[in-house]
Amino acid sequence: MDFSFNEEQEMLRKSARQFLEDECPKKFVRDMEEDEKGYSPELWKRMAELGWMGLLLPEEYGGLGGNFLDLTALLEEMGRALLPGPFLPTTVYSSLPILHYGTEEQKREFLPKIAEGKLIMTLAITEPSGRFDEAGIETKAIRSNNDYLITGTKLLVPDAHIADWFLCAAKEGEGITLFLIDAKTPGINCTLLKTLAADKQCEVILDNAKVPARNILGKSGAGWEIASKIEQWGAIAQCALISGCLQQVLEMTVDYTKERMQFGKLIGSFQAIQHQCADMAIDVDAVKFITYEAAWKLSQKLPATIEVSRAKAWTSDASRRVCLTGHRIHGGLGLTEDHDMQLYFRRAKAMELAFGDGDFHREIVAKELGL
Amino acid sequence: MDFGFSPEQEKFRQEIHEFLENDADAKGAKEEWAAGNGYGPHTWVIMKKLGARGWLTPAWPKEYGGLGLPAMYRALAMEEMDYFTGRGSRGVLCGIGMTGTVLLGHGSEEQKREYLLRISRGEIDFALGYTEPEAGSDLANLSIKAEDKGDYFLVNGQKMFNTACHYAQYHWLGARTQVVEPKYKGISLFIVDLKTPGITIIPIQALGFKTNQIFYDNVKVPKNCLVGELNRGFYYIMEALDHERTYTTSRLNGELEKLIQYAKTSGKSKDPIIRQKLAQLSTEMEIAKLFALRIPWMLDRGMRPTPEAAILKVFYAELQQRVINTAQQILSPYGQLKKDSKWAQLDGEFELEYTASLEGIITRGTCEVMRNIIALRKLGLPAR
Ligand SMILES: Cc1cc2nc3c(=O)[nH]c(=O)nc-3n(C[C@H](O)[C@H](O)[C@H](O)COP(=O)(O)OP(=O)(O)OC[C@H]3O[C@@H](n4cnc5c(N)ncnc54)[C@H](O)[C@@H]3O)c2cc1C
Numbered sequence: 192m193d194f195s196f197n198e199e200q201e202m203l204r205k206s207a208r209q210f211l212e213d214e215c216p217k218k219f220v221r222d223m224e225e226d227e228k229g230y231s232p233e234l235w236k237r238m239a240e241l242g243w244m245g246l247l248l249p250e251e252y253g254g255l256g257g258n259f260l261d262l263t264a265l266l267e268e269m270g271r272a273l274l275p276g277p278f279l280p281t282t283v284y285s286s287l288p289i290l291h292y293g294t295e296e297q298k299r300e301f302l303p304k305i306a307e308g309k310l311i312m313t314l315a316i317t318e319p320s321g322r323f324d325e326a327g328i329e330t331k332a333i334r335s336n337n338d339y340l341i342t343g344t345k346l347l348v349p350d351a352h353i354a355d356w357f358l359c360a361a362k363e364g365e366g367i368t369l370f371l372i373d374a375k376t377p378g379i380n381c382t383l384l385k386t387l388a389a390d391k392q393c394e395v396i397l398d399n400a401k402v403p404a405r406n407i408l409g410k411s412g413a414g415w416e417i418a419s420k421i422e423q424w425g426a427i428a429q430c431a432l433i434s435g436c437l438q439q440v441l442e443m444t445v446d447y448t449k450e451r452m453q454f455g456k457l458i459g460s461f462q463a464i465q466h467q468c469a470d471m472a473i474d475v476d477a478v479k480f481i482t483y484e485a486a487w488k489l490s491q492k493l494p495a496t497i498e499v500s501r502a503k504a505w506t507s508d509a510s511r512r513v514c515l516t517g518h519r520i521h522g523g524l525g526l527t528e529d530h531d532m533q534l535y536f537r538r539a540k541a542m543e544l545a546f547g548d549g550d551f552h553r554e555i556v557a558k559e560l561g562l
Numbered sequence: 563m564d565f566g567f568s569p570e571q572e573k574f575r576q577e578i579h580e581f582l583e584n585d586a587d588a589k590g591a592k593e594e595w596a597a598g599n600g601y602g603p604h605t606w607v608i609m610k611k612l613g614a615r616g617w618l619t620p621a622w623p624k625e626y627g628g629l630g631l632p633a634m635y636r637a638l639a640m641e642e643m644d645y646f647t648g649r650g651s652r653g654v655l656c657g658i659g660m661t662g663t664v665l666l667g668h669g670s671e672e673q674k675r676e677y678l679l680r681i682s683r684g685e686i687d688f689a690l691g692y693t694e695p696e697a698g699s700d701l702a703n704l705s706i707k708a709e710d711k712g713d714y715f716l717v718n719g720q721k722m723f724n725t726a727c728h729y730a731q732y733h734w735l736g737a738r739t740q741v742v743e744p745k746y747k748g749i750s751l752f753i754v755d756l757k758t759p760g761i762t763i764i765p766i767q768a769l770g771f772k773t774n775q776i777f778y779d780n781v782k783v784p785k786n787c788l789v790g791e792l793n794r795g796f797y798y799i800m801e802a803l804d805h806e807r808t809y810t811t812s813r814l815n816g817e818l819e820k821l822i823q824y825a826k827t828s829g830k831s832k833d834p835i836i837r838q839k840l841a842q843l844s845t846e847m848e849i850a851k852l853f854a855l856r857i858p859w860m861l862d863r864g865m866r867p868t869p870e871a872a873i874l875k876v877f878y879a880e881l882q883q884r885v886i887n888t889a890q891q892i893l894s895p896y897g898q899l900k901k902d903s904k905w906a907q908l909d910g911e912f913e914l915e916y917t918a919s920l921e922g923i924i925t926r927g928t929c930e931v932m933r934n935i936i937a938l939r940k941l942g943l944p945a946r
Pocket of ligand 1: 689690691692693697698699700722723724725726768771773921924925926927928929930931934
């Protein structure tokens with residue numbers, strides 16, 4: 192048993208925190224909400240130079256050969272800073288599946304470019320059904336000679352408007368197949384959706400988009416197995432973001448209780464406030480440990496279905512509780528647009544919903560328990 | 563980061579597990595604890611058997627009867643001992659987990675020789691003497707008086723809810739040795755032989771537990787029974803309380819597993835609401851387990867886990883309530899049937915626990931007091 196990050200992970204965390212404090216202040220986060228692209232290409236380049244895009248990739252593809260715990264340390268800092276942009280879509284949702292399920296040719300084509308920050312990718316699975324399961328996929332792939340024609344609507348695709356490539360799930364006969372699709376393929380139409388977190392989620396309509404058969408990821412018809420794996424990776428990545436985000440909300444809130452005076456006293460001296468802060472602290476510690484345990488399992492390449500779903504179930508609900516308490520304690524000030532609290536509150540909802548909320552993951556836990 | 567146990571740790575746990583599974587006295591002890599009486603004849607025997615193997619105090623130095631192992635081994639041993647003590651190893655922890663551990667740090671060499679070996683061999687245990695009628699959460703308000711009479715201390719006063727008095731040999735007594743402000747600076751800690759003349763023990767039946775009132779009437783306590791320094795007793799008590807709040811989760815987890823099994827066999831597991839609830843409890847149980855294991859991990863790094871023990875205590879006690887209430891909901895009308903009643907389900911366990919578990923939210927410091935500790939000690943919020 193060891194509850195601490197190792198020295199290298201602590202160094203990664205420290206340098207990431209410093210870097211993001213300098214490069215991703217809240218003004219930048221607010222600007223990116225207004226910005227049409229929603230990310231800064233210069234910052235993206237600098238992140239690539241730090242090796243972040245290739246953190247999980249082996250050295251032979253230009254990566255650093257890190258594991259899920261290394262990633263967790265980094266993502267906690269990104270969550271704390273509310274870093275906008277296509278980091279997870281490009282890395283965890285796309286480069287990891289290519290690394291694990293791609294052909295050697297696909298790996299060589301995509302991974303070094305991703306590691307260098309020269310390629311942005313995203314994952315197009317969700318559809319108007321809003322479901323996270325195989326039955327939710329209606330987009331069709333029809334074979335014609337050496338190509339497939341893909342038709343359907345993908346929803347809430349993160350950063351699709353700036354992505355160079357998509358990893359897209361489509362129904363082929365009775366099975367699901369995953370395709371690597373060039374975003375410039377004729378017949379693809381992308382529209383930015385307006386969201387609570389002003390993050391960049393899109394509708395992507397594919398109308399007979401032609402994709403060469405060699406762009407299948409994994410086996411034809413066996414794509415859901417990969418999609419489930421991506422959902423697991425995605426869910427734990429979101430947990431790590433939430434963890435960082437909530438740690439910041441707790442710190443910010445506790446700091447506020449030590450400076451705000453009412454009735455001639457610091458509000459932090461009121462027991463009603465103290466107990467709410469204590470509950471936040473319990474939630475945050477729980478979020479950290481349940482996330483770290485699942486990330487550790489993944490880093491050890493152990494089966495982690497139940498651990499990941501426990502983590503996402505708990506963090507999803509805790510994020511609502513902690514952010515709501517943060518708002519309560521900040522009073523009216525927290526509701527103003529100039530205050531950071533509302534940024535965390537809105538972002539936390541997007542993270543809660545990404546890759547399944549508490550109810551969704553509890554059902555997975557129930558199945559794993561044999562219920 | 564590492565969320566597994568080493569092969570040596572697994573082996574250590576397994577040995578204790580197999581031993582307890584197959585020992586007739588362990589089964590007898592389990593019945594004694596389930597009846598809420600604490601130690602009975604079987605418990606004394608099983609404690610001695612465990613003690614002979616060093617399993618009661620694996621983290622103590624060898625010279626005092628330990629095995630010289632890290633605190634994580636103690637946590638593993640305690641998890642296995644939950645098998646018979648139940649409800650978070652409450653009573654069985656006193657000597658081996660609280661008083662002995664504090665003596666190890668603050669006791670005189672004479673006291674260590676006198677008590678530690680006997681504790682580690684399972685020969686003696688202690689009753690915790692903190693609470694008084696006017697000193698519950700506000701322990702610093704305690705008033706039982708210990709006067710320095712030159713050769714001895716003369717003790718007069720009363721304690722409330724001192725649970726182990728009817729079977730322990732010694733009292734771990736917090737008493738006032740000086741009237742000062744702040745009050746906690748006038749408290750000293752003593753070890754008192756419960757057979758000393760002038761001591762009267764009167765039983766109290768609480769829900770699920772037998773506990774006691776204890777009266778001191780001109781009780782002479784020898785000078786060498788003072789633990790550590792005069793008037794520093796409150797600090798030692800706080801340290802002992804950190805240990806007391808160090809629950810293990812194996813017993814509560816076992817109850818949840820029984821409940822999950824019941825949901826499966828009774829067909830209730832098809833209900834989506836029950837599925838959600840059980841999945842949530844299993845998630846919370848995992849968190850409780852991690853909170854519990856954080857404590858020995860910190861101790862092994864020389865850290866004092868005060869707010870962390872408070873977090874564990876709140877989380878565990880409140881989770882226990884959720885487990886039992888969910889059990890009652892799943893058992894539905896059968897939940898009220900007692901162990902020996904016709905139609906009782908799961909051996910009436912959750913009927914018993916429905917009341918016996920209340921102790922969890924009150925003792926070792928109430929959940930409210932735990933939240934105070936977390937706010938003040940972990941988050942540094944202003945006291946006033
Ligand atoms: C079965 C059982 C076994 C026990 N065993 C022992 C034992 O072996 N040895 C021993 O010494 N004691 C023992 N106790 C006593 C136990 O530790 C106390 O009951 C407990 O500390 C609470 O004290 P109290 O009962 O006086 O409640 P009070 O302190 O009067 O509390 C009443 C309510 O006020 C709240 N409250 C009090 N102070 C604060 C505050 N500062 N902030 C917010 N809320 C506050 C409490 O949380 C609670 O809700 C036992 C009790 C029971 C029921």
